[in-house]
Amino acid sequence: MSNSNFAKKGCRGCYACIRHCAVDAIVIKDGQADILKDRCILCGKCSKACPQHYRLEKTSFSAVKSLIKRGEKVIASIDPSFAAAFGDKSLKIPAALRKLGFSHVEDSSITTKPIFDIYNAYANKNDDQNYITSMCPSINHLIQKHYPELAICLIPVVSPYISHGRFLKRKYGSDNKVVFIEPCIAKKTDANNEICADEVITFYELQKWMNIENINLDELEIEPFDLVCNDKVLFPMPGETAKLIESKNPHKTVLCVNGIDDCKSVLNAIKDGKFENTFFEMNACDHGCLYGSDLNTDDRCFIEVKRDLLKNRAKYNELFKDKSEPNPYADMVLDIFLHKEYPPKPVKLKQPTEAEIQEILESMGRMTRYDELNCGNCGYSTCREKAIAVFNGLSEPSMCLPYMRDRAQSLSNVICECSPNLIGLIDKNLFIIELNPAAEAFFKIEKDEAKGMPLGMYLDDEEFENVKKFRKNVRNEKLTFEEYDNSTILQTIYWLEEYQMFLWLAVDITKDEKAQQKLQSMRVETMEIAQKVIDKQMTVAQEIASLLGETTAETKVTLTKLKNLILDEEGN
Template sequence: MWFMGFSKANCQNCYACVRACPVHAIKVKNEQAQIIKERCIVCGRCFKVCPQNAKSIKSEKEMVKHYLRGRQKVVASVAPSFAAILGEHSNKLPTALKLLGFDYVEEAISTVHPIIEEYEKYANKPGDDTYITSFCPSVNNIIQKYYPDLAKNIIPVVSPSTFNGRVLKNKYGKETRVVFIGPCLGKKNDGHNEESIDLVLTFEELEKWLKEENIELKDLKEEPFSCSSKQLRLLPTIGGLTNSIEAKNPRKSIIRVDGIKDCMQVLDVVKKGQFKNTLIEMSSCRHSCIGGSGMPEDGVNCYERRENLKKYAKSCCENSDKKDEIVENEFLNIAFDKEFLSKEVLLNQPNSEQLREILNNMGKYEKSDELNCKSCGYHTCREKGIAVYNNMAEINMCLPFMREKAEDLSNVIFDMTPNIIAIIDKELDFVQLNPSAEQFFKTSRQNIKGIPVEMFLEEEDFKKVKDTKKNIFKQRKSIKQNDATIIQSIIWLEKNQVILWIADDITKNEELQEKLQKMKIDAIDMAQKVINKQMTVAQEIASLLGETTAETKVTLTQLKNLILEDEVSM
């Protein structure tokens, strides 16, 4: 079962998680970060650095509640780092867990003695072999997946939580449900690979659950755990595991390492064979388990947590060692061995031609183009190219390339647009002109830089926009100096603290409009003259037509009378 990922709604394509992941177990697909579970070592660093808190963890709290409602017994196995976050209220945790419904509450370190004794055996083994502790699941993952040749160096015993689960199953019955509660996301993955642990909750999940149920530790009665030794209670801190071993004069030198980067540096050295006759205590989290990936984000730093743990350890009862010994003897025959096998994860390797094509697509044509800036999360551009080849990364993750591409596009628009554009600073001095503006003002951008805007334009409009932050759009303005008419927009850019001036020169349009207007007036005058002339001609024609019509009438009348007279005489 896989339980962690990133929320699609919150992921902002910042690549912080990619940069933080020490093993490149995060791919970006369709501008969305995704965890590659086969490569993931479950260190939780990606979640800690995410500025949008986009982590999405599948909690098993509801399944725990389901178990608590059932007929089977449910026991809580609590990691010793609980005291680091609870401080003075540490002894009230068992009461709180029983209020949630747990039948039994046990400490995981109550059965840790057999494992530490096995570590002591390896610490006292003769020879030059180097051994690595197996407490931290993320360290085990990184060795098995990325240093598989060193898997044989891991001491072949289970983690204390797994062994405690086996003990609890034996003590309360195989059907009993064991819920481990601890500081580590890695335990979620580790626990599901072991039959002795049924479910895993982090302290962060437990804290939220207690708040949901309105359970306040300060209001509860104390019900202390069975006391363990002061030394065992410091197991969650750096050196907590090996301090007691070192005090017994082991044959091997002891190295304590915390933090993934430091762990990987030491593993690189071990791989080269430079460390010999050494026992290495490793923890993937800085400050070991008190800085675990499953700790609540309560604003308490690791130094405060360490002090809380030390105070609680000091307050433990004096006869704790005897009680621990009784528990150990009671379950001495339970197996704690484990074989750590290789889980090596290999990437497909592009040939030189394929890699060159990918690099070219990222704008890397020459060796000098390969900046190796690490902004994408990969150490080199070629490493990023291999990730692209394996569908783990996208071309546009190269920030210098995308910036250059965006700037090129912006410059093309700025230089090629027919609009007149100028950038003016808050002192109302020119900063930059585009070519159209250079042509309009009949000057160059170099010569106009730093020149007050009032030398070319009316300052009042610019001052008003800067002071009021109210932009002016499509304002018609006459520029006397250029004998021009423009339509201007004046825009205040708050983030950049500059003014953007955009204008269209409509002088020619104005002249054309005046010419067209004159032509219209001339046409009207000409039409009027033609009309007047036509009226005169019409009147003259009408007069002539009137005279000829009268004459015609007289003539026809006379002709008619003559014809009538001829008919009568006949």
């Protein structure tokens, strides 16, 4: 089911691709954007919207280089929007392609006449049916997959770039290689599935290839294509197809619709029976192929791009009018197969019950109709559409930004409300924005009493001024407040430049301080008692020593007398 060609690393989960996808073909799984092949219409909007610039298609010019290097005859078929893609240097593109090694270079618009003959046949049908051009592959996919009941309205003929490839194969031989060079990934993908081209590269890839080969367009001469014919050329601008439709049916209206959103709106109207007997030119890109999904306009606005195309075309026609000749492909029309069916490819979604939808909505915090914001940030028009997508595994409740924001705020509030630490927000003018319950309890004030009050009523605001002035945060500064029962805190002050406010955090260490003081007092008292015991013991020891000394002296005198008596008796 998945056809993701996004890079597998670095997806930031910003949902930009989802918000820009008009057909809900992208899902985030495990933090990675994934493209659902059966829903994708290859419009390329997701790739353009991605801040990481992840591309959907793989580059193919290396394969083309290999063909040329092998000595193959490689023919370039370039989309006419090239005349706008490269600005004032567009007329140098034929020369650049030859320098890259292409043996022949042709403009794919020269085989549009047989396609317009078929379009005109449908525009002149005497019926009440609606018909839609099949030139834009993204529109074809949009109708086949998301409006399958209208697939019958698509005119069964190939796009001009496909017809040109088939003509080239007939003209130069099927063994020769044909390479399409075009402005969008839809044409690239579709052409790879048709028997008409061997490789396809986009204008983006062509520019990258020329940069690698150091081809400077300024240094090249203006050269014509291999074939300069005097047929009407289809300009890749919105409304040009409608202009070339020669409807002689007064009841058949010819209209041009551009941009996926407008095309969807019209398709919905056709489904509802609001149109009949109408011929529609439809383009997925807002300005047709001039703003193709892989075309770099160098920040030029649409009018500049259109001006460049018309100016370059006029200059080309003037420079090479002498080389103009009848279109040789006219003789091959009957031999080239141009028919193509566009069968319905409906995307089937399971439809949840109302109870299941409500359960999913509640899981996203949408308890009532009032809670359904229908903001579209998730890529779905309504919360109910989002719930159906969740039911089908195309989305997740966590992809609801308001829900995740509310949840984060709720968790933040719970943390602040329940935290035993003191927390405060102070504006740049040193007025209190908010204090949490622990801070209000510390300062012995009622709930919200401090809001809007000067910080100096509770704290030394000079410290805050210094933090802002010198951009040096204070961490774990010890403060004691005599007015609050000699309470002690460790305060931290942050200046939040982005929000132009202070964040004040503090830990009440009063109990620890008092416990420390009590422990210190006990230590001093114990030392005093110990000293008294020591002093008393020393006194006792001294007294004992004194008594022992007297007794010893008396004993010595007595024993000496006794000894002398014994000696006297022995002498007698």
